[in-house]
Amino acid sequence: MCGIIGYSGPKNPLPILINGLSRLEYRGYDSSGIAILDGANLIVEKKEGKLQVLKDHLEGKHFNGNIGVGHTRWATHGVPSDLNAHPHTDNKKEFAIIHNGIIENYSELKDELVNKGFNFTSETDTEVVAVELSSKWTGNLLQTVTNVAKNLKGTFALVVTTTKEPNKIVAGRMMSPLVLGVGDEEVFLASDSAAILEHTNKMVFLENGDFVEIIDGTYKIFDINLNEIKREVQDIDWEISEAEKSGYEHFMYKEIIEQPEMIEKTLSGRLVENSIGIPIQLNEVRNFEKIWIVACGTAYHAGLFGKDLFEKVLGVPVSVELASEFRYREPIVGNKDLGIVISQSGETMDTIAATELLKENGAHVLALVNVVGSSLARMSDSVMYLHVGPEIGVASTKAYLGMLVAQLVLAKHWDIENKLNITFEEIKNIPKLVKESLECETEIINIAKGISKKNDIYFIGRGLDYALAAEGALKLKEISYLHAEALAAGELKHGTLALIEEGTPVIVTASQSHLLDKTTSNVQEVKARGAFVIAVGDDNSKKMEKISDQFISLPNAHSLLSTIISIIPLQLIAYHVAKLNGESIDQPRNLAKSVTVE
Numbered sequence: 057m058c059g060i061i062g063y064s065g066p067k068n069p070l071p072i073l074i075n076g077l078s079r080l081e082y083r084g085y086d087s088s089g090i091a092i093l094d095g096a097n098l099i100v101e102k103k104e105g106k107l108q109v110l111k112d113h114l115e116g117k118h119f120n121g122n123i124g125v126g127h128t129r130w131a132t133h134g135v136p137s138d139l140n141a142h143p144h145t146d147n148k149k150e151f152a153i154i155h156n157g158i159i160e161n162y163s164e165l166k167d168e169l170v171n172k173g174f175n176f177t178s179e180t181d182t183e184v185v186a187v188e189l190s191s192k193w194t195g196n197l198l199q200t201v202t203n204v205a206k207n208l209k210g211t212f213a214l215v216v217t218t219t220k221e222p223n224k225i226v227a228g229r230m231m232s233p234l235v236l237g238v239g240d241e242e243v244f245l246a247s248d249s250a251a252i253l254e255h256t257n258k259m260v261f262l263e264n265g266d267f268v269e270i271i272d273g274t275y276k277i278f279d280i281n282l283n284e285i286k287r288e289v290q291d292i293d294w295e296i297s298e299a300e301k302s303g304y305e306h307f308m309y310k311e312i313i314e315q316p317e318m319i320e321k322t323l324s325g326r327l328v329e330n331s332i333g334i335p336i337q338l339n340e341v342r343n344f345e346k347i348w349i350v351a352c353g354t355a356y357h358a359g360l361f362g363k364d365l366f367e368k369v370l371g372v373p374v375s376v377e378l379a380s381e382f383r384y385r386e387p388i389v390g391n392k393d394l395g396i397v398i399s400q401s402g403e404t405m406d407t408i409a410a411t412e413l414l415k416e417n418g419a420h421v422l423a424l425v426n427v428v429g430s431s432l433a434r435m436s437d438s439v440m441y442l443h444v445g446p447e448i449g450v451a452s453t454k455a456y457l458g459m460l461v462a463q464l465v466l467a468k469h470w471d472i473e474n475k476l477n478i479t480f481e482e483i484k485n486i487p488k489l490v491k492e493s494l495e496c497e498t499e500i501i502n503i504a505k506g507i508s509k510k511n512d513i514y515f516i517g518r519g520l521d522y523a524l525a526a527e528g529a530l531k532l533k534e535i536s537y538l539h540a541e542a543l544a545a546g547e548l549k550h551g552t553l554a555l556i557e558e559g560t561p562v563i564v565t566a567s568q569s570h571l572l573d574k575t576t577s578n579v580q581e582v583k584a585r586g587a588f589v590i591a592v593g594d595d596n597s598k599k600m601e602k603i604s605d606q607f608i609s610l611p612n613a614h615s616l617l618s619t620i621i622s623i624i625p626l627q628l629i630a631y632h633v634a635k636l637n638g639e640s641i642d643q644p645r646n647l648a649k650s651v652t653v654e
């Protein structure tokens with residue numbers, strides 16, 4: 057949420073900032089802005105709307121200077137507007153600041169500053185920090201920023217420049233992500249390493265409480281009391297092409313299409329017995345008495361898939377929890393428990409808080425994350441990376457698939473009695489199965505035409521198919537804005553069946569052969585009320601094919617793999633419905649990728 061970019065070095069900052077913002081736009085897209093420092097001249101340009109509005113506004117403009125910061129906003133305090141857009145400045149326009157996060161005590165600070173005679177032009181919490189910096193100026197930017205930060209409550213990644221020390225940028229991090237890119241006599245700052253990958257793959261992931269002072273393309277890191285700290289410079293092996301559209305119309309589409317290749321990477325090196333690619337070995341995992349899978353949104357849906365697998369293989373109870381609920385409960389977690397936290401970004405605030413809770417109560421935490429060096433990866437006891445490359449589309453697709461596959465690989469690795477009845481060879485075949493499943497696209501486009509103008513769409517399934525239904529409905533909702541609801545098929549008759557009428561689309565997946573008869577009966581129930589049924593299955597689900605109005609046929613596979621590939625048509629349905637309706641697919645309204653606020 058909110059994208060931050062910063063530059064200090066010999067080059068003209070403007071194109072670097074604009075490029076970086078383009079790569080960060082998925083984090084927030086209601087307004088954007090830049091500040092460039094040219095000696096005592098502080099240039100601030102900001103505009104409400106998508107980044108293109110700012111780009112148009114800056115067309116043909118040229119600014120001197122070697123220091124710049126840029127921001128793309130996802131509104132928390134105050135509506136999207138030019139005035140609320142970042143960067144924010146103090147009353148004398150000597151400080152420019154960009155911020156990701158929420159300053160919880162901003163209103164108290166603002167009252168004090170107003171009483172002292174300072175003015176405010178925006179409704180944001182961030183402007184308060186800009187004015188605080190000016191009112192508490194000590195003569196040194198780093199010292200002033202850390203002094204001000206001591207009084208801030210909440211979360212932040214802050215980046216500050218000032219005309220008073222025009223060769224410096226000072227940035228600090230508390231809960232909101234901030235990465236330093238280390239180039240040749242130049243330093244970059246970003247909320248996400250993918251934004252600066254085109255310049256360098258050498259990154260320093262700042263920790264909570266770190267402050268960095270950047271002077272003329274060099275940097276030093278300090279704690280809030282100005283003790284210098286050394287942080288490791290890491291090489292990130294993501295390719296820049298992975299963070300680009302590469303000719304595709306939308307990132308989401310590219311990310312769906314590239315899934316076979318990406319899943320190959322998730323699997324690579326891990327599909328051998330005693331694989332070193334698996335962070336927790338069976339003898340360790342056997343000592344755990346309970347497993348908590350904790351995540352949000354799509355990652356939570358992926359966790360529902362893992363529950364059945366781990367329970368079967370390890371014979372211990374597994375509870376799948378929404379991180380936003382879990383963190384405010386008093387769950388009975390102990391030091392014999394394993395927490396599996398799942399996240400694409402590794403920066404989701406609720407998942408981080410839930411991880412802290414697990415750790416405080418003595419659980420061992422294994423993180424399944426995609427973003428290398430992310431907060432969750434660093435705070436967990438063990439990490440298994442998904443390796444699906446940067447995911448830019450707000451609607452998660454390839455990361456979800458990576459989460460399913462990573463959990464299957466983990467379960468297989470621990471399954472010495474072969475309770476899952478699946479071979480390594482079958483698992484290795486997933487990329488091929490995903491590729492074949494993508495061949496249903498032409499059929500999906502026709503289906504999408506039939507449902508794109510409907511108001512309500514239901515997704516049903518039993519067992520692992522219910523987990524899929526939840527994800528299929530979420531995908532459709534978030535990018536097409538149609539009302540979609542997922543139901544455990546057996547629950548229909550307990551209430552929701554009342555909503556089924558002539559022509560209501562019901563999408564059903566039938567990957568679980570042992571539940572096929574039961575699900576088929578539920579399909580009969582909705583058919584009897586006039587539903588238009590779209591079923592996803594394979595040769596084993598002929599019964600379903602017979603009674604459905606449209607049938608999407610997938611390759612035959614082991615039932616666990618059938619579940620995994622059944623998400624492909626659901627992703628494509630969401631994509632094509634949104635496309636037909638002309639929606640903003642990569643940047644759906646009200647949403648942003650990486651939810652770093654509560």
Ligand code: F6R
Nearest residue numbers: 353354355399400401404451452
């Ligand atoms: C939906 C989606 C979100 C995320 C959720 C958690 O397509 O992407 O529901 O899954 O915000 O994000 P991560 O996985 O980054 O923790």
